[in-house]
Amino acid sequence: MKMKKYGAMKVFIANFPFDLTETAICDLFKIFGEITGCKLVKDPDTGKSKGFGFVEFREPRSAKLAIKEMNGYRIAGRNIAVTKSTSESTRTHRQLNPHLKKTG
Numbered sequence: 001m002k003m004k005k006y007g008a009m010k011v012f013i014a015n016f017p018f019d020l021t022e023t024a025i026c027d028l029f030k031i032f033g034e035i036t037g038c039k040l041v042k043d044p045d046t047g048k049s050k051g052f053g054f055v056e057f058r059e060p061r062s063a064k065l066a067i068k069e070m071n072g073y074r075i076a077g078r079n080i081a082v083t084k085s086t087s088e089s090t091r092t093h094r095q096l097n098p099h100l101k102k103t104g
Helices: 022-032 060-070 089-095
Strands: 009-014 033-040 049-057 080-082
Touching: 009 060, 022 033, 022 049, 022 060, 033 080, 060 080, 060 089
Parallel strands: none
Antiparallel strands: 009 049, 009 080, 033 049
16 A cells, blocks of 8 residues: 555554564554555565554544554564654664664
């Protein structure tokens, strides 16, 4: 799903199960409001999920509610981390997980 820029707010989701699909992520978060973009980050060499991604909401209040309700939510034995997306959140995730290759 393509990401939009204006008026929207993007959330960063980390530590989700590697077999979770982009569609499943979108379905999980759409209960909080209209989603304008959803991206699962994959390894460019293998095509496998890196265990993190982004969901963009049309309304910032929807994103804030998703962060409040979903941060620490347990999926298949893993507690996901959900925060406001910033370049710092992505950089911190890569630093904590040095085995991940840099994307985009």
